[in-house]
Amino acid sequence: MSITSVLIIDDSPTDLLILSALLDLCGGYEVAQAPNGSAALKMLADRRADVCLVDFDMPGMTGLEFTIEARSLRPEQCCILVTGAPPADLATAAEQAGVHTIVSKASLSPQLLDATIQAAIGARLQ
Amino acid sequence: MTAIDLKAYRQLFDEMPVAALLLDDQGNCLKANEAASDLLGESLADPTWNVFEADHVRGDELAYLVESLRKSGSVDSHDAMLYGPDGGRLVRISGHRIFNDSLGKHVTWMVLGDVTDRSAAAYQLAQVNRQLEESNRQLDQFASMAAHDLKAPARRVRMFAQLLSNDANLGELARGFVVRILASGAQMEDIIDSLLQFAGVSEEAGDTHLTAMKDVLQQACASCAKEVKEAGYEVHLEGTFPIVTMNRAAVEQLIVNLVHNAVKFRRPDVPGQLTITSRDDERSGNHVLTFSDNGVGFPNQDSGHLFEMLYRAHSKAEFEGNGIGLAICQRICKGHGWRIQAASPNEFGATFQITIPKEPTTSRTA
Numbered sequence: 001m002s003i004t005s006v007l008i009i010d011d012s013p014t015d016l017l018i019l020s021a022l023l024d025l026c027g028g029y030e031v032a033q034a035p036n037g038s039a040a041l042k043m044l045a046d047r048r049a050d051v052c053l054v055d056f057d058m059p060g061m062t063g064l065e066f067t068i069e070a071r072s073l074r075p076e077q078c079c080i081l082v083t084g085a086p087p088a089d090l091a092t093a094a095e096q097a098g099v100h101t102i103v104s105k106a107s108l109s110p111q112l113l114d115a116t117i118q119a120a121i122g123a124r125l126q
Numbered sequence: 127m128t129a130i131d132l133k134a135y136r137q138l139f140d141e142m143p144v145a146a147l148l149l150d151d152q153g154n155c156l157k158a159n160e161a162a163s164d165l166l167g168e169s170l171a172d173p174t175w176n177v178f179e180a181d182h183v184r185g186d187e188l189a190y191l192v193e194s195l196r197k198s199g200s201v202d203s204h205d206a207m208l209y210g211p212d213g214g215r216l217v218r219i220s221g222h223r224i225f226n227d228s229l230g231k232h233v234t235w236m237v238l239g240d241v242t243d244r245s246a247a248a249y250q251l252a253q254v255n256r257q258l259e260e261s262n263r264q265l266d267q268f269a270s271m272a273a274h275d276l277k278a279p280a281r282r283v284r285m286f287a288q289l290l291s292n293d294a295n296l297g298e299l300a301r302g303f304v305v306r307i308l309a310s311g312a313q314m315e316d317i318i319d320s321l322l323q324f325a326g327v328s329e330e331a332g333d334t335h336l337t338a339m340k341d342v343l344q345q346a347c348a349s350c351a352k353e354v355k356e357a358g359y360e361v362h363l364e365g366t367f368p369i370v371t372m373n374r375a376a377v378e379q380l381i382v383n384l385v386h387n388a389v390k391f392r393r394p395d396v397p398g399q400l401t402i403t404s405r406d407d408e409r410s411g412n413h414v415l416t417f418s419d420n421g422v423g424f425p426n427q428d429s430g431h432l433f434e435m436l437y438r439a440h441s442k443a444e445f446e447g448n449g450i451g452l453a454i455c456q457r458i459c460k461g462h463g464w465r466i467q468a469a470s471p472n473e474f475g476a477t478f479q480i481t482i483p484k485e486p487t488t489s490r491t492a
Contacts, residue, residue: 012278018285025292084278106281106315109288 004117005030007049009040009066010082011058015105019053019082019113026114037061041069044077051117056083056090056102064097071098078120082108100124145217145238150231153177153192165215165238166208187219188236195223195234205241216242262329270325273318280318284311313446320450323379324435327454331373331461339367339415342374343402346381350389357389359398367404368413370482372462380458383451384478388419390445393474396420406484413482423470432468 006029008019016033023029032049034040036058044052052070056063067079081094084105094102100120103112139146145162149155155175177188187206194201200222207214221236287307290296296304340363347354347361354361385400392398400419407414424432424439431437433456436449452468455478459466465481 014282015278018282018289021289022285025289084281085274105278108285110292 003028003030004121005032005048005050006053006117007032007034007040007043007051008053009034009037009058009063010053010055011035012055015055015082018108022108022110022113025110029117037063037066037069040066041073044070044073048074050078050121052077052079053082053117054079056081056086064093064099067094067097067099076124078124080116080120145240147188147236147238149177149188149192149234149236150229151192151196151234153179153189156229156233162238165217165240187217191219191221191236192234195221196232199223208238214242215240216245266325269321273321273325277315277318277322280311280314284308284315287311313448317448317450320448320454324450324454324457327376327379327457327461329457329461331376331463334371334373334462336369337372337374337377338369339372339377339404342372342377343367343381346378347385349378350382350385353386353389357392357398359389359392359400361385361388361400361402364401364403365405367415368482370413371485376458376461380455380480383455384417387451387478388417388421388476390447391419391421391423391440391476393420393422396474407481411484413484415480415482417478417480418475419477420475423472423474423476424468426470429468429470433466 006023008016008023008031010016010019010033013035016035020031020033023031032043034043037054038061040052040054043049052066054063054066058066061069063079063081063083067081070077070079078100079098081090081099081102082105083090083102086102086104090102100123101116103116139157140159142159143161145165146159147155147162148157153176155177158175177192187208191201191204191206202220204219204221206217206219208217218239218241219236221234223232223234225231226233284307287304291301291304291308343363347363350361353359388400389398398419398421400417403416403418405414405416406412422440428437428439432439433452434449435453437453438447438449440447456466459480463483467479467481468476469479470476
């Protein structure tokens, strides 16, 4: 079974912990964490991540801004946006930024996260 | 005019509580009653009193009016500040300039009503209303912010409990506690979501357009379709529905809440059914939308309280819920100038009736 590398970007240490623990439960993931978009971009310059799980609402660089930057660095970069309280017009802005999927933090489970990440990787490979 | 009439008019003039003056074009006071003397703070019986020569702060408004009346002939409800010995008084003045045959010259009648107290009361009322509006706005903002900030911690509690439930080493007792944490966390999130929704519903309808009620009903029912189907429930629309001015998103929310309410309070042993009908009230011409279900209903003495925030007609053990959904319904109706009422006259079933005032532009659609 191949290992999928995931970079989680969230300014909340608690949410970083929850997302990492959920991926641990899924199994088959190698997880790295970054507390903000700038730090994550530096990490991506050194090593690839199959998927970025990025929080939408972060101070400084938002999840959408991070996605645009990450995809300008590496156009095939797959980004999944996670959000606690999505604004009404997020879907359009996310699509324009190149976000693959939006996931609500309220509905996260190991199964949902695993299925979403695998679907995103599958879509990229097609 | 008879002598008796004249005497009666003089008595009326002298004793009436409203200040009255008779002035000539030069501003000389020809006649004044007692109320006028009281208001202006000096005896106007003195034939030498002249508005143009009077103490500046008391007379200048009257002098201005005499000048105006010379040009226009009459003045109605002119508000002016007059400063007497007791400070400023707000006075509402009406006047009329006429030619007096017996005097052989033009004279001006002026009636001065002291509206200071009335005005101060109106000002205070407006001030209190402004404070109340501000206070309500701040309360809404607080509810919205508090709910928003509570949302993340509540979600995290539930998520950690969910992670903990995956621990194979957890004992039976601890697992039972985790299940309770999960349920309580979900309930807390549900309350927070409802509070956010309540705070998000404005007390005014906001962006309104003429909209076909049937379209909104169908859209709302479609968004509840999964819940309705899973509960083995049926929703019927009957009759013709009006086209009315509304905030579509808010009214859709209103209908979703009523459908959700009907499904929640269904009887377990009876196939649930909600019928939504529309009719015109012949007497008032208003549109009346009725939501009738065959659920458990509610005690009739609760009908006046059902729309209160956090009010529950049934215990939490009987039905889940937080008592916010119907409060949201009422807020949406109030914002539109509509009225919502509830009744449960029979042993089973509840009826929610929305009265929509007739608009000149409304019509009906199939």
